[in-house]
Amino acid sequence: MSVPKTRVAVVFGGRSTEHAISCVSAGSVLAHLDRERFEVVPVGITIDGAWVLGADDPTALRIRDRELPSVARTGAAVALPGDPTRGGLLHLESERAGEVFSGVDVVFPVLHGAYGEDGTIQGLLELAGVPYVGAGVLASAAAMDKEFSKKLLAAEGLPAGDLVVLRPDDATLDDRQRERLGLPVFVKPARAGSSVGISRVTGWADLDGAIALARRNDPKVLVEAAVAGREIECGVLEFPDGRVEASLPAEIRIVGDGVDWYDFDAKYLNDVCEFDIPAKLNDELTERLRAMAVAAFRALNCQGLARVDFFVTDGGALVINEINTMPGFTPISMYPRMWAVTGVDYPTLLGTLIDTAIARGTGLR
Numbered sequence: 153m154s155v156p157k158t159r160v161a162v163v164f165g166g167r168s169t170e171h172a173i174s175c176v177s178a179g180s181v182l183a184h185l186d187r188e189r190f191e192v193v194p195v196g197i198t199i200d201g202a203w204v205l206g207a208d209d210p211t212a213l214r215i216r217d218r219e220l221p222s223v224a225r226t227g228a229a230v231a232l233p234g235d236p237t238r239g240g241l242l243h244l245e246s247e248r249a250g251e252v253f254s255g256v257d258v259v260f261p262v263l264h265g266a267y268g269e270d271g272t273i274q275g276l277l278e279l280a281g282v283p284y285v286g287a288g289v290l291a292s293a294a295a296m297d298k299e300f301s302k303k304l305l306a307a308e309g310l311p312a313g314d315l316v317v318l319r320p321d322d323a324t325l326d327d328r329q330r331e332r333l334g335l336p337v338f339v340k341p342a343r344a345g346s347s348v349g350i351s352r353v354t355g356w357a358d359l360d361g362a363i364a365l366a367r368r369n370d371p372k373v374l375v376e377a378a379v380a381g382r383e384i385e386c387g388v389l390e391f392p393d394g395r396v397e398a399s400l401p402a403e404i405r406i407v408g409d410g411v412d413w414y415d416f417d418a419k420y421l422n423d424v425c426e427f428d429i430p431a432k433l434n435d436e437l438t439e440r441l442r443a444m445a446v447a448a449f450r451a452l453n454c455q456g457l458a459r460v461d462f463f464v465t466d467g468g469a470l471v472i473n474e475i476n477t478m479p480g481f482t483p484i485s486m487y488p489r490m491w492a493v494t495g496v497d498y499p500t501l502l503g504t505l506i507d508t509a510i511a512r513g514t515g516l517r
């Protein structure tokens with residue numbers, strides 16, 4: 153007798169500036185899910201927020217000749233009502249409108265940024281009573297917001313760098329703040345990702361332009377003191393029995409001429425980075441970093457997975473830059489590659505994430 157397959161809705165695209173990166177991540181997830189165990193329902197969300205059935209063709213979800221993929225409105229329209237008695241995804245159009253298209257055992261929201269990684273879709277899934285991969289509402293929202301994630305980390309005694317929060321009414325930094333932070337500073341939207349809207353400012357004359365750029369993505373802007381150090385990332389994974397483990401860390405080294413930080417083009421388009429996976433760090437530092445990654449995961453009450461990004465200073469001090477609750481899953485993304493070198497291959501990683509989501513279920517936990 154064959155075991156019934158678990159039905160996984162892979163949800164991707166979405167309304168954030170990271171729409172395209174989510175598509176590329178989803179392409180990789182679709183290509184690596186174990187089809188012996190899982191029946192996959194790909195659901196794309198267009199940039200304006202429509203849910204459509206996606207084609208299960210991972211090759212359509214790639215960057216080609218610097219051309220970024222997106223979700224087209226061509227698939228049949230579906231919706232997941234926040235009503236657990238409805239039985240899953242419903243058809244929205246045609247003579248079948250309102251009928252159940254498919255029940256869903258678990259959702260894998262391969263969404264980055266706003267309306268995906270920030271607690272909003274997690275809230276819908278809680279309402280719908282459908283288990284989902286990754287952090288819950290509070291942790292997703294807290295990790296997405298770089299102001300609050302740093303406050304929560306600091307409350308647990310974890311090191312986050314110095315920063316000033318510019319709320320919508322705050323025009324710019326005053327002189328004392330400039331003196332305190334020093335140059336260079338990083339100016340960033342409080343809630344974004346993939347380096348979108350971020351500038352490295354080396355002269356105060358450029359500050360206001362950088363704030364305006366960041367504000368195009370988020371009315372709340374952070375200005376951070378630059379941390380001089382190596383960029384090291386670490387994957388955290390929760391197993392179905394509740395165990396939380398950290399992967400071996402990895403280092404990103406920028407080697408291209410004239411590139412000083414890990415901006416969008418460096419991340420996805422230009423070949424200017426080298427990756428050491430695992431990072432070349434001594435054992436003591438590696439273990440300290442892994443322990444701190446798990447501590448950061450717990451400080452924000454994360455679940456399922458997270459990628460914790462650090463700066464490591466010359467003196468060996470650790471500074472947490474950010475926590476991503478739905479890190480990239482593209483073929484070049486660090487999270488799956490760090491787990492691969494730690495002994496968890498990509499299909500096993502996806503299976504673990506889904507098993508953990510189902511073991512946890514929804515509701516207070």
Ligand SMILES: Nc1ncnc2c1ncn2[C@@H]1O[C@H](COP(=O)(O)OP(=O)(O)O)[C@@H](O)[C@H]1O
Nearest residue numbers: 338344345346347348376377378379413414474
């Ligand atoms: N305070 C900082 N000091 C040094 N480099 C920084 C700092 N903040 C950001 N960066 C650089 O900018 C990149 C993107 O910033 P990050 O806060 O990680 O935003 P995102 O969420 O878009 O990835 C980092 O990977 C790093 O290269």
Ligand SMILES: [Mg+2]
Nearest residue numbers: 346347461474
């Ligand atoms: Mg980052």
